[in-house]
Amino acid sequence: MTYAKIAAFTEEQQQLARVAKALAHPARVAIIQFLASKQTCISGDIAAELPLSRTTVSQHLQELKALDLIRGEIDGLTVCYCLNTELLKQVHQQFTGFFLEATASPACGPADACAC
Amino acid sequence: MTYAKIAAFTEEQQQLARVAKALAHPARVAIIQFLASKQTCISGDIAAELPLSRTTVSQHLQELKALDLIRGEIDGLTVCYCLNTELLKQVHQQFTGFFLEATASPACGPADACAC
DNA sequence: GAAATATGTCGTAAATATACGACATAATAT
DNA sequence: ATATTATGTCGTATATTTACGACATATTTC
Numbered sequence: 603m604t605y606a607k608i609a610a611f612t613e614e615q616q617q618l619a620r621v622a623k624a625l626a627h628p629a630r631v632a633i634i635q636f637l638a639s640k641q642t643c644i645s646g647d648i649a650a651e652l653p654l655s656r657t658t659v660s661q662h663l664q665e666l667k668a669l670d671l672i673r674g675e676i677d678g679l680t681v682c683y684c685l686n687t688e689l690l691k692q693v694h695q696q697f698t699g700f701f702l703e704a705t706a707s708p709a710c711g712p713a714d715a716c717a718c
Numbered sequence: 719m720t721y722a723k724i725a726a727f728t729e730e731q732q733q734l735a736r737v738a739k740a741l742a743h744p745a746r747v748a749i750i751q752f753l754a755s756k757q758t759c760i761s762g763d764i765a766a767e768l769p770l771s772r773t774t775v776s777q778h779l780q781e782l783k784a785l786d787l788i789r790g791e792i793d794g795l796t797v798c799y800c801l802n803t804e805l806l807k808q809v810h811q812q813f814t815g816f817f818l819e820a821t822a823s824p825a826c827g828p829a830d831a832c833a834c
Numbered sequence: 835g836a837a838a839t840a841t842g843t844c845g846t847a848a849a850t851a852t853a854c855g856a857c858a859t860a861a862t863a864t
Numbered sequence: 865a866t867a868t869t870a871t872g873t874c875g876t877a878t879a880t881t882t883a884c885g886a887c888a889t890a891t892t893t894c
Contacts, residue, residue, distance in 0.1 A: 607745075607769055607852085607853075608743075608744055610769035610770075611744035611748055611769075612744075612748075615747045615748050615751070616744050618741065618744075618747050619741060619743050619747050622739070622740075622741035622747075623739075623742035623743075625734065625735060625738035626738040626739035626742045627724075627735055627881085627882080628724055628731040628732050628734075628735040629723075629727065630735075631734050631738075631816070632728075632731050634816075634820050635731070635820070637820075638819050638820045638822065638823055641823065645840080645841090646841065646842095647840090653726035653727075654723055654726075654882095654884090655883065655885085656841085656884090657842090657843090657883075657884055657885075657886095658882070658883050658884065660841070660842065660843090661883080661884095662882090676890090678840095679839060679840050679841085679890080679892060680839095680841085681840075681842090685820055685823070687820070687823065687824070690820050690821045691817075693817070694813075694814070694817035694818075694821065697810075697813050697817070698814065700747070700751075701806060701807075701809070702810075703751065703754050704750050704751070704753075704754045704801055704803070704806050705801075705803045705806045705807050705810065706754065707754055707757065707801070707803065722849075722882085722883095723882085723883075743851085743852085745852095761870080761871090762870070762871060762872095763870090770852095770854090771854050771855085772854090772870090772871085773853075773854050773856095773872090773873090774852070774853050776871070776872065776873090777852080777853080777854095778852090780872085781851095792860095792861095792871090794862070794870095795860080795861050795862060796869095796871085797870075797872090
């Protein structure tokens with residue numbers, strides 16, 4: 603009965619954690635950066651740019667696609683991936699809200715600790 | 719020889735992924751929000767606020783502490799945790815840079831796909 | 835139609851993460 | 865000194881992630 607107490611948290615917390623998890627591997631960060639750098643939507647030869655096997659890259663792509671952060675359209679033989687910039691903007695706002703909340707309080711300084 | 723190809727990515731990508739990973743579980747998001755909500759730095763009775771055992775919460779706290787996102791000072795019997803707001807601000811900027819980069823290109827719209 | 839090409843899916847091995855009970859430790863209280 | 869309290873650490877069971885080779889599928893190209 604171990605594991606998966608995730609449902610006990612708020613939907614907001616779960617949502618933030620889900621997106622954070624999508625960014626929690628350098629390969630997925632790199633994929634998003636790569637897609638952003640290309641004006642045209644590049645197909646799965648993304649794999650050629652990364653130090654990972656094609657299969658593994660495909661797996662990472664599916665994870666990003668599952669959250670709808672990226673989209674893929676079949677174009678003949680190749681698949682054309684692109685960023686869902688609308689969603690990414692929403693996610694950015696979500697993170698910003700979280701960080702503003704977290705950095706609002708003075709709390710403890712950089713080197714010293716707190717004084718409770 | 720499987721696993722851990724992480725070193726092959728840039729330090730920037732690894733750093734972003736590391737922080738994202740720290741936020742990749744709702745419990746850790748909740749912990750940060752809880753610390754932010756309290757003016758005083760609350761000790762480990764954070765566990766009482768979360769639907770998890772004390773041990774598990776302690777584990778999550780250690781993960782956040784390992785990245786220096788939170789700090790803990792021993793105050794007699796209790797440990798006084800607090801947010802490292804300075805670092806959180808830096809992390810916020812880092813995420814903002816990433817998201818701005820990712821949302822800069824027009825790419826594909828919300829419902830339609832890309833046109834390569 | 836057959837060969838080549840681009841992808842996705844499946845199976846699987848190894849590494850990590852999650853969750854918690856049982857102990858160990860240290861400090862306060864009695 | 866002893867009991868109580870607050871924490872951390874260890875061990876361990878289970879779930880998930882990461883990584884990749886082997887196949888299956890679909891689409892061009894010849």
